[in-house]
Amino acid sequence: MTTSHHDRAVLDPAADVLALARVLVDAPSVSGDEAGLADAVEAALRALPHLTVDRIGDSVAARTTLGRAERVIVAGHLDTVPEAGNLPSRLDGGLLYGLGACDMKGGVAVALRLAATLTAPVRDVTYLFYAGEEIDDAANGLGHIAALRPELLEAGMAILMEPSDAGVEAGCQGYLTADITVRGERAHTARAWTGVNAAHRAAPVLRRLGDHVAERVLIDGLEYREGLSAVAVRAGVAGNVVPDECVITVNLRFAPSRSARKAADYLRGLFPEEEYLTEVTEVVPGALPGLGRDALSSLVRVLGVIPRPKLGWTDVARFTAMGTPALNYGPGDPTLAHTAGEYVPVAQLRECEARLAGWLQPGPAERARPGGH
């Protein structure tokens, strides 16, 4: 049934946002397999005469070209993490359950509704529906657009419709992954004292991680709470061998005020080179909230919400790095992302749609939206 949904997905952006979200959830689009859904999105948007549509790989861009003084990007990724027995969608007590309901087909449904109904927004809008966000950076559709059609990303600001509980989550933290290697000397366990047990020597590393009090960094009134976690420990040669190596993989989430380099220095300060072999395997800087910038502050005012810091990493960092102020605003509790039980509250779908429509096309949007909710 899931497959047949996938094959036949037909999107009707004129439909109610909930109906649209259900169809999106029931059209599986796990990373790498977004083509079917991209086809459906492209077809639905091409049917709308007020939009100029481009297809880049399995990502779709749709723009109004009204010559407004301002242009805003509204973006959402089409892909989801793998299925976890959470299809088809299920509506229960005002909550829509199912794969990607929270991250982020709810947000995509809102964006599609806006694209279809806002025929004459007061700001030009570029809608981006992109592939490959949930996997490695090389697959990211925004990266592909930046490489192939950079003009499509030109805008005064960007709204990323990642789940933020219908509030504004500003900026995002960076992350760093590193391997801390503790060495020893192999020996037969029957003569363990002739060797040096690397696993035993890992105890102070794990204790230091456990004792570490992460910093809370205040930026633009937002508290970015950092975190340092062992995410993997690996040691073991054979059942009768004292291991000569123990590798602890750590993940550092750092406030956007730290650069990638400063984050690496921070970790090395905790695990000095004289004692530990620390290899940074990945580091991605965060994005400052930038709430002082006009474009963002006016939106935050109109939305009538108190901004919170974004603790996870999102493509807000990519826009910020390109010089485009960006924030996260979308339906769904971000802590439910990637869980089998993810859901999106129907009320948040409607609230996000109404508030963004009110900002982008104050008058007509109200008329264009179907009544009754």
Place this chain on the structure above:
Amino acid sequence: MTTSHHDRAVLDPAADVLALARVLVDAPSVSGDEAGLADAVEAALRALPHLTVDRIGDSVAARTTLGRAERVIVAGHLDTVPEAGNLPSRLDGGLLYGLGACDMKGGVAVALRLAATLTAPVRDVTYLFYAGEEIDDAANGLGHIAALRPELLEAGMAILMEPSDAGVEAGCQGYLTADITVRGERAHTARAWTGVNAAHRAAPVLRRLGDHVAERVLIDGLEYREGLSAVAVRAGVAGNVVPDECVITVNLRFAPSRSARKAADYLRGLFPEEEYLTEVTEVVPGALPGLGRDALSSLVRVLGVIPRPKLGWTDVARFTAMGTPALNYGPGDPTLAHTAGEYVPVAQLRECEARLAGWLQPGPAERARPGGH
């Protein structure tokens, strides 16, 4: 070349013990692949009229049947650990290098020489050349003989020609393997404080293992030094997830005065059930040295060596469990077993052969051995 040696291995027990050891090393017989060597051993022994030969799987038993008052088992396993770029054999400065040279084709060469040359020993001898010692217990050829032809294991004592540096290693320690599981609660690393990191919580377990001072147990004047080692640590869900489980596999080597149950209790005493989930996955008791028993003490006297405790586990424990006093006596440094650089000193091959021959057949043995060394 290795394969051709293997296919054509022809053993001449009348040859010098070094020549014999070289042919044995150059006939690969990794556990599970001992058939070719067992064929060669069987053929060589069947050519000797003073021996009664039996084949049990890929193990070979050869007995004198002289009606002596005493019967002694001389045993060695035919299999080796996997090749590690250490074939063919190489003679350098009086040391014979190559796969299994130390563990234990040197001992097998000595046993084959004794089988061939001692035509009228003062004690009846049962020579056992067996398969499957280096892998799991179910593969052990001695176990198969015990199940299928138990009468072949009847003897007053057993000499296991495992490497013991041409000294006597008495008894053997037991071993126990257990998994200590530390639990936590998963969380996204961007909100690490909402979870409990099981890897961080493993620090006190590893520290306790590192701080643990193993006991030294004195039995029959021999010091059995115990050991407790982490041999593996495993934690990790994904790069952005606080792990909810960390499993530390520990290996305890315990003195033969502890029973399997006491060894398990000892470990649980260190890691109380209230705090840790400890699952014993394997426990094998050791063997008391039994040097007070006549059979062993007379041999030790004749060999003229000071017994040492055996710290690793060997099939001495199997014989002891069957009620047969046993000890390890063979050429080669036991700490070199299973290393790529293993070797056996030629002088120890000759010494072991001469001393055992002198004990088993004081007069004729001297005449039967080729001169010149």
